[in-house]
Amino acid sequence: DTGVSQDPRHKITKRGQNVTFRCDPISEHNRLYWYRQTLGQGPEFLTYFQNEAQLEKSRLLSDRFSAERPKGSFSTLEIQRTEQGDSAMYLCASSLGGFMNTEAFFGQGTRLTVV
Amino acid sequence: ILNVEQSPQSLHVQEGDSTNFTCSFPSSNFYALHWYRWETAKSPEALFVMTLNGDEKKKGRISATLNTKEGYSYLYIKGSQPEDSATYLCAFGTRDDKIIFGKGTRLHILP
Numbered sequence: 001d002t003g004v005s006q007d008p009r010h011k012i013t014k015r016g017q018n019v020t021f022r023c024d025p026i027s028e029h030n031r032l033y034w035y036r037q038t039l040g041q042g043p044e045f046l047t048y049f050q051n052e053a054q055l056e057k058s059r060l061l062s063d064r065f066s067a068e069r070p071k072g073s074f075s076t077l078e079i080q081r082t083e084q085g086d087s088a089m090y091l092c093a094s095s096l097g098g099f100m101n102t103e104a105f106f107g108q109g110t111r112l113t114v115v
Numbered sequence: 116i117l118n119v120e121q122s123p124q125s126l127h128v129q130e131g132d133s134t135n136f137t138c139s140f141p142s143s144n145f146y147a148l149h150w151y152r153w154e155t156a157k158s159p160e161a162l163f164v165m166t167l168n169g170d171e172k173k174k175g176r177i178s179a180t181l182n183t184k185e186g187y188s189y190l191y192i193k194g195s196q197p198e199d200s201a202t203y204l205c206a207f208g209t210r211d212d213k214i215i216f217g218k219g220t221r222l223h224i225l226p
Binding site for chain 2: 004040043044045091098101102107
């Protein structure tokens with residue numbers, strides 16, 4: 001399978017616990033994006049990488065969130081001290097070059113439920 | 116604040132009928148307009164990426180038009196089929212590389 005894969009698909013965690021999600025983009029894609037989608041909303045931008053460099057972080061991304069892409073390949077998104085408001089679908093996408101005029105390829109997402 | 120509006124929010128269409136829905140976006144700072152189809156339990160899948168005013172793109176029974184001067188795009192589906200049931204997302208790309216998604220139009224095809 002050469003698409004974008006995300007792991008895990010589902011995660012249930014207790015409030016206050018830390019969680020980490022992984023995204024494996026399409027191998028030749030230099031750009032990797034993280035989005036969050038809550039019920040009734042479109043995907044909201046969180047952060048993106050060009051190769052291993054994190055170029056932008058949304059103001060939605062509080063200090064409890066951190067993302068890495070250490071070798072410019074896979075990426076991880078960690079949420080520390082989870083809160084109920086963190087419950088959402090976390091989507092990863094990758095593209096070759098800028099997302100502005102090339103299509104992005106999305107993973108199936110990780111659905112996080114904080115109880 | 117850049118805002119992308121999609122209407123309607125939800126739509127029920129009889130199988131075989133044609134339908135269309137709208138994406139409105141700010142006409143300033145425009146770079147690209149993307150349409151994605153998101154089926155339940157699957158990944159969002161790109162349908163079209165459009166950059167030029169007046170662009171029309173077609174993929175099978177689905178087509179899209181773009182008006183960057185007035186800030187809207189239409190997505191058309193001809194002869195709806197059950198497999199067209201999905202959420203259709205549009206995303207507005209700006210010159211400074213920001214992408215803003217709309218909330219989507221949820222399309223339900225009735226047999």
